[in-house]
Amino acid sequence: MTAPQPRPGIMTMAPYVGGKDTVEGRATVMKLSSNEGALGPSPKAMEAYAKAAAELHRYPDGGCEKLRAAIGRHYGLDPARIVCGAGSDELLNLLVRAYCGPGDELLYSAHGFMMYPLNAKGVGAIPVTAPEKDLRTDVDAMLAKVTTKTRVVCLANPNNPTGSYITREDVRRLHAGLPRQVLLVLDAAYAEYVSRNDYDAGVELVNAAENVVMCRTFSKIYAMGGLRLGWMYGPAAVIDVMNRLRQPFNVNAAAQAAGIAALDDVAHVDATRTNNDIWLPWLTAELTRLGLQPRPSVGNFVLVGFGSQARAEAANAHMMNDGVIPRMMHGYGLGDHLRITIGTEDEVKAVRDSLARFVAQP
Numbered sequence: 222m223t224a225p226q227p228r229p230g231i232m233t234m235a236p237y238v239g240g241k242d243t244v245e246g247r248a249t250v251m252k253l254s255s256n257e258g259a260l261g262p263s264p265k266a267m268e269a270y271a272k273a274a275a276e277l278h279r280y281p282d283g284g285c286e287k288l289r290a291a292i293g294r295h296y297g298l299d300p301a302r303i304v305c306g307a308g309s310d311e312l313l314n315l316l317v318r319a320y321c322g323p324g325d326e327l328l329y330s331a332h333g334f335m336m337y338p339l340n341a342k343g344v345g346a347i348p349v350t351a352p353e354k355d356l357r358t359d360v361d362a363m364l365a366k367v368t369t370k371t372r373v374v375c376l377a378n379p380n381n382p383t384g385s386y387i388t389r390e391d392v393r394r395l396h397a398g399l400p401r402q403v404l405l406v407l408d409a410a411y412a413e414y415v416s417r418n419d420y421d422a423g424v425e426l427v428n429a430a431e432n433v434v435m436c437r438t439f440s441k442i443y444a445m446g447g448l449r450l451g452w453m454y455g456p457a458a459v460i461d462v463m464n465r466l467r468q469p470f471n472v473n474a475a476a477q478a479a480g481i482a483a484l485d486d487v488a489h490v491d492a493t494r495t496n497n498d499i500w501l502p503w504l505t506a507e508l509t510r511l512g513l514q515p516r517p518s519v520g521n522f523v524l525v526g527f528g529s530q531a532r533a534e535a536a537n538a539h540m541m542n543d544g545v546i547p548r549m550m551h552g553y554g555l556g557d558h559l560r561i562t563i564g565t566e567d568e569v570k571a572v573r574d575s576l577a578r579f580v581a582q583p
């Protein structure tokens with residue numbers, strides 16, 4: 222008798238492996254492997270989370286009404302065109318389930334976020350990559366890869382793990398070159414860290430087009446990855462599809478309460494952004510001085526080139542031994558790089574010190 226068989230594509234997925242958070246033999250570590258907010262969550266969010274405990278017997282608001290209203294107020298958006306999810310991962314996954322099927326193509330940039338090909342494979346669709354220029358999305362190369370089978374194009378902007386971004390004009394050009402039936406997913410998980418005049422997270426294009434959505438998260442600058450909370454903004458028709466497909470209570474009550482409180486704590490978000498504005502350029506300059514190749518980044522992390530895979534692996538082992546945990550990049554075909562989250566002053570200085578000892582080794 223044959224055993225039950227999963228649907229085509231699923232066994233081609235490598236299970237996602239998150240950033241390491243322990244080092245054998247060390248009680249305390251500096252976890253810089255998952256791009257979590259350097260200052261931790263807002264005290265107001267923690268308070269709201271704790272308060273939610275007394276109501277755990279109640280189902281959450283399935284429509285996230287208050288949270289959507291708060292997001293709408295905060296970002297100047299129509300709450301009716303927002304859907305919340307258990308992390309933006311859930312929304313990115315549902316979008317692919319809704320708009321891609323077996324044999325369809327999902328297009329993304331060569332070093333785009335790893336969940337895009339996994340989501341495609343999960344529905345039997347074909348992940349297609351476009352080559353990059355110097356680890357940046359190349360709009361012309363993306364457009365050259367569009368075929369009659371392309372259903373979804375995913376663009377992380379800024380991109381994880383490269384830290385690069387493309388301008389509002391380039392995103393517009395990408396959109397203008399896509400057939401109208403192709404859904405453009407703008408994944409702006411790190412948008413709050415970007416302070417460039419030529420950047421737009423996606424709101425302008427969502428407002429102007431019927432085939433563009435923007436995904437956002439509370440996991441990065443709001444530092445609530447443990448709660449799983451994300452949201453998307455899109456055209457009414459796509460929102461309708463998502464509200465049919467999502468689970469009725471996909472966002473838990475504590476996440477909703479903490480999300481509203483986190484939005485309210487503007488000072489905490491500002492402090493987190495300021496921390497990044499100081500320590501991202503500092504670490505980039507320090508690592509350059511050490512002879513390493515940190516890539517220009519607009520996120521809360523930096524991708525660092527070591528020249529060879531062997532050297533990146535040795536650097537990873539050296540940092541781990543010092544209790545500092547970066548992220549290996551083999552899964553992205555960037556085995557000669559490590560990705561390091563921008564932490565607090567103590568953490569980025571520990572990175573610099575550890576790598577200074579590493580490069581000084583004979």
Ligand SMILES: Cc1ncc(COP(=O)(O)O)c(C=O)c1O
Binds near residue numbers: 437438439440446
């Ligand atoms: C580009 C990008 N998109 C989406 C996500 C998913 O974030 P979450 O599911 O925690 O909202 C991440 C997390 O690392 C990311 O880097």
